[in-house]
Every structure is written in C-alpha cells, then in structure tokens.
Amino acid sequence: MQQVKAVVARAKGQPVEVTTINVPDPGPGEAVVAIRACGVCHTDLHYREGGINDEFPFLLGHEAAGVVESVGPDVTGVEPGDFVVLNWRAVCGECRACKRGDLQYCFNTFNATQKMTLAEGPDAGTELSPALGIGAFAEKTLVAAGQCTKVDPSARAAAVGLLGCGVMAGIGAAINTGAATRGKSVAVIGCGGVGVAAVAGAALAGASPIIAVDIDAKKLEAAVRLGATHTVDSSTTDPVAAIREIVGAVYAGAEGADVVIEAVGRPETWKQAFYARDLAGTVVLVGVPTPDMELPDIPLIDMFSRGGALKSSWYGDCLPSRDFPMLVDLYQQGRLDLDAFVSEEIGIDDVEAAFGRMHGGDVLRSVVVL
Structure with missing residues (x-):
C-alpha cells in the first residue's frame, strides 16, 4: 500500500x-x-x-x-x-x-x-x-x-x-452511434465539451454540412474551430427551421439533417432534434437527462411517419481497445x-x-x- x-x-x-x-x-x-x-x-x-x-x-x-x-x-x-x-x-x-x-x-x-x-x-x-x-x-x-x-x-x-470520457462520447456519438459519413448532413444541438467533440467526429467522418446549435457565442466559435460549417444561435433563431433551411440549400428536398445529435439532455432540445432530422434520419441522444425528465409530447403518428432511428449513445458506443489507439494515431497525424x-x-x-x-x-x- x-x-x-x-x-x-x-x-x-x-x-x-x-x-x-x-x-x-x-x-x-x-x-x-x-x-x-x-x-x-x-x-x-x-x-x-x-x-x-x-x-x-x-x-x-x-x-x-x-x-x-x-x-x-x-x-x-x-x-x-x-x-x-x-x-x-x-x-x-x-x-x-x-x-x-x-x-x-x-x-x-x-x-x-x-x-x-x-x-x-x-x-x-x-x-x-x-x-x-x-x-x-x-x-x-x-x-x-x-x-x-x-x-x-x-x-x-x-x-x-x-x-x-467526454471527447470519446461526442466523437463516438457522431461516428459510431449516428453513423455520420461523407454525403450525410449533421446537426449538433448543445456545444459544450461533448457537443463540440461530436462536431469534430462529424468532420473527421467527412460529413457536410455540419451545423452547430447553441445559445452561447463562445461555444459556437469553438464548434467552428472543430469543424462546424454553420452555426445557429437558438436564443434568437428557431433551430429546427434554421437546420432545415441550411440542409435544404445543399440537398434539394431535404427536410432536415441526416443525423441530429442532442448533447444537452433536455426534453425540449430532444424535441428540436426530432423535428430537425430528415425523413428516415437519425436522432442521437448523448446529453444525459436527469431521472425526472420525460419525453416531450410528440404525436405517435409523427414517430411513425418520419421513420428513421431514435438512439441513445452510451460512451459514444466506443470500444476503448479499438477506438482509443486509432484516435490517438489520428491526433498524432494532425487529423484530430x-x-x-x-x-x-x-x-x-x-x-x-x-x-x-x-x-x-x-x-x-x-x-x-x-
């Protein structure tokens, strides 16, 4: 001892x-x-x-x-x-x-x-x-x-x-859970440490556009440094409408982002993520809610008609023995x-x-x- x-x-x-x-x-x-x-x-x-x-x-x-x-x-x-x-x-x-x-x-x-x-x-x-x-x-x-x-x-x-912990949770939420890749659009709601890591993961995967959403200008600036192509200040702008407009300008007919990552852990931001995704898109919940929080009131027909997937991301669905050495190598190469x-x-x-x-x-x- x-x-x-x-x-x-x-x-x-x-x-x-x-x-x-x-x-x-x-x-x-x-x-x-x-x-x-x-x-x-x-x-x-x-x-x-x-x-x-x-x-x-x-x-x-x-x-x-x-x-x-x-x-x-x-x-x-x-x-x-x-x-x-x-x-x-x-x-x-x-x-x-x-x-x-x-x-x-x-x-x-x-x-x-x-x-x-x-x-x-x-x-x-x-x-x-x-x-x-x-x-x-x-x-x-x-x-x-x-x-x-x-x-x-x-x-x-x-x-x-x-x-x-946090960086892996965010990168993994984008790459492992959300399956962000080239040709897919990603929005991240909440740009604290985990959220900006999700932005970095989406950029690493080649996704575009990558839309960062927050109410704090400093956090949005950090998201841009880590790879966000667009930012939305949700204290003054409806994030659902903004995400749809940004993605629609790139992919005609899109009704939202292919992958929306909720990194806050609150019912109201989860609801924003749900409606900000494209048809058959994916919502990833990586923000940790408190035990008293419940799902927002969303009509069941909307759950059915929008299709896609609603996922929770545990630790970025990572396998440390697989993911840590790979990400450290990418860091050493200057790519992360x-x-x-x-x-x-x-x-x-x-x-x-x-x-x-x-x-x-x-x-x-x-x-x-x-």
Missing part, C-alpha cells in the same frame, strides 16, 4: 479538498497507474452535487492518461511502463452482448475489487467511491487492468486523456485536434475553481496535470 495526494468530495454540495489517500497494491486483475493528466468533466461536478448517487466520499476524476506502475497476478494486457488512457468500460467478455460480438454494449463492465481509502482525519480508513470506477484526480489510482488502454507514449497526456479541447492546464489544488469556470462556460476542459 502507498499514500498519495488526491481530490475528494466528502459531502453533497461541499467544496472538494485535496487530502491523502491509501492506494492498495494491485490484486488479481488490477493495476496501479501513476496519473499524468486528468480532465475536469461535468460528471465530476455531478458526483460532488450528489447527482449520481449518495455514496460519499467520492474520489473524483476519470478523464485520465498515465503510466502503469504495477500490475497484479494474471494481468497480461498491460505491464509496468505502459502509457495508457483510462476508461470506464472494462468489458467482461462473458455477457450476452460480448458473446454476440457487441463488446461496446457489455452489460457487465467492471472495476477494481479492492477499495482505496482515506488516510487522514477522523474518518481515516473510510472507503472511497471512485468516479466512474477510476478516481484519477490523484497522483496514483487503482483500477481494473481492463480499464487501461495502451496508446502511443509520445502523445500529449493532457490531450489524449480526454478520450476517457485534441489540443483544441484543452482550455487550460491546472494543478491538483485548482479543481474547485475549475468547477466555477465550467459553470461560466469559459472552458471546454480544464486539465489537471500531475
């Missing part, structure tokens, strides 16, 4: 703190990873606010890259010294999805068996709940070895670590600008302040560099 510094949320709505935690030596199927960089994701804020569950205290952080320090018995996929991006989809290989070859839909993903614990204070020894089974706002963390994906060690950790997502590099003591900047829409990603 070793002791390291880490960011912990002890109670709902309370500021996070940097404290010392205990990291066990890796057991069977586990690995200890020395973290190099970890992005500050909105999901971490959800954990702090009790929006995920109430299993406090939480060890926050999950969009991370680092170096494997040690592995437990029976680990063959990675070894000490490997540069890895961490993921929260360690596939089991045994469930019905895995056995039919759909590993990206594994129903039984898993995490480390042992628990990291608080090392100081009156609650020393208390088990920590690592965010998404990772907990990477820490100098080192314990994960299942299957959560480690080897990538090019020369890649910038602050950039490629973001594939661990992951650096554009890194708004600032910060220290481990600055996570609470980064949450504030996130609220203000001032950053795509703050990245903790260790």
Whole structure:
C-alpha cells in the first residue's frame, strides 16, 4: 500500500479538498497507474452535487492518461511502463452482448475489487467511491487492468486523456452511434465539451454540412474551430427551421439533417432534434437527462411517419481497445485536434475553481496535470 495526494468530495454540495489517500497494491486483475493528466468533466461536478448517487466520499476524476506502475497476478494486457488512457468500460467478455460480438454494449463492465481509502482525519480508513470506477484526480489510482488502454507514449497526456470520457462520447456519438459519413448532413444541438467533440467526429467522418446549435457565442466559435460549417444561435433563431433551411440549400428536398445529435439532455432540445432530422434520419441522444425528465409530447403518428432511428449513445458506443489507439494515431497525424479541447492546464489544488469556470462556460476542459 502507498499514500498519495488526491481530490475528494466528502459531502453533497461541499467544496472538494485535496487530502491523502491509501492506494492498495494491485490484486488479481488490477493495476496501479501513476496519473499524468486528468480532465475536469461535468460528471465530476455531478458526483460532488450528489447527482449520481449518495455514496460519499467520492474520489473524483476519470478523464485520465498515465503510466502503469504495477500490475497484479494474471494481468497480461498491460505491464509496468505502459502509457495508457483510462476508461470506464472494462468489458467482461462473458455477457450476452460480448458473446454476440457487441463488446461496446457489455452489460457487465467492471472495476477494481479492492477499495482505496482515506488516510487522514477522523474518518481515516473510510472507503472511497471512485468516479466512474477510476478516481484519477490523484497522483496514483487503482483500477481494473481492463480499464487501461495502451496508446502511443509520445502523445500529449493532457490531450489524449480526454478520450476517457467526454471527447470519446461526442466523437463516438457522431461516428459510431449516428453513423455520420461523407454525403450525410449533421446537426449538433448543445456545444459544450461533448457537443463540440461530436462536431469534430462529424468532420473527421467527412460529413457536410455540419451545423452547430447553441445559445452561447463562445461555444459556437469553438464548434467552428472543430469543424462546424454553420452555426445557429437558438436564443434568437428557431433551430429546427434554421437546420432545415441550411440542409435544404445543399440537398434539394431535404427536410432536415441526416443525423441530429442532442448533447444537452433536455426534453425540449430532444424535441428540436426530432423535428430537425430528415425523413428516415437519425436522432442521437448523448446529453444525459436527469431521472425526472420525460419525453416531450410528440404525436405517435409523427414517430411513425418520419421513420428513421431514435438512439441513445452510451460512451459514444466506443470500444476503448479499438477506438482509443486509432484516435490517438489520428491526433498524432494532425487529423484530430485534441489540443483544441484543452482550455487550460491546472494543478491538483485548482479543481474547485475549475468547477466555477465550467459553470461560466469559459472552458471546454480544464486539465489537471500531475
């Protein structure tokens, strides 16, 4: 066992703190990873606010890259010294999805068996709940070895670590879930970190036009930098009408975009996405709704008559072992600008302040560099 510094949320709505935690030596199927960089994701804020569950205290952080320090018995996929991006989809290989070859839909993903614990204070020894089974706002963390994906060690950790969650969710929503390709039009409603990643994914796939929709001018500017060909300020313009007009000017007779990605997670924007797609088009929900939200009131005949597909995108329907190395290679080739997502590099003591900047829409990603 070793002791390291880490960011912990002890109670709902309370500021996070940097404290010392205990990291066990890796057991069977586990690995200890020395973290190099970890992005500050909105999901971490959800954990702090009790929006995920109430299993406090939480060890926050999950969009991370680092170096494997040690592995437990029976680990063959990675070894000490490997540069890895961490993921929260360690596939089991045994469930019905895995056995039919759909590993990206594994129903039984898993995490480390042992628990990291608080090392100081009156609650020393208390088990920590690592965010998404990772907990990477820490100098080192314990994960299942299957959560480690080897990538090019020369890649910038602050950039490629973001594939661990939001960037992969957005790129995958466009390419994997939405099947965006050349000859298809794409609209993205909501241009935060996941939304602009969906824009980047659509651009990578060769889709056109790519229409970014948001109420924030700064987010729309970021979407243009990542590949959007058109923008719509939905605070002043009806986004459904605007998307139909833009696509119709390119493809005569089109009644909307081939793929509309909803990256907000609200009923009203999902309804916009539904009516902004072309006949037989696809709606992809990648924005995460709250449990109390319900589908908007849409006549069933509209569901039938417009055809197409209504999909939810889990983690961009990614398979880390397949997608992470490919996307890192594209980044290294200059074909995918992951650096554009890194708004600032910060220290481990600055996570609470980064949450504030996130609220203000001032950053795509703050990245903790260790």
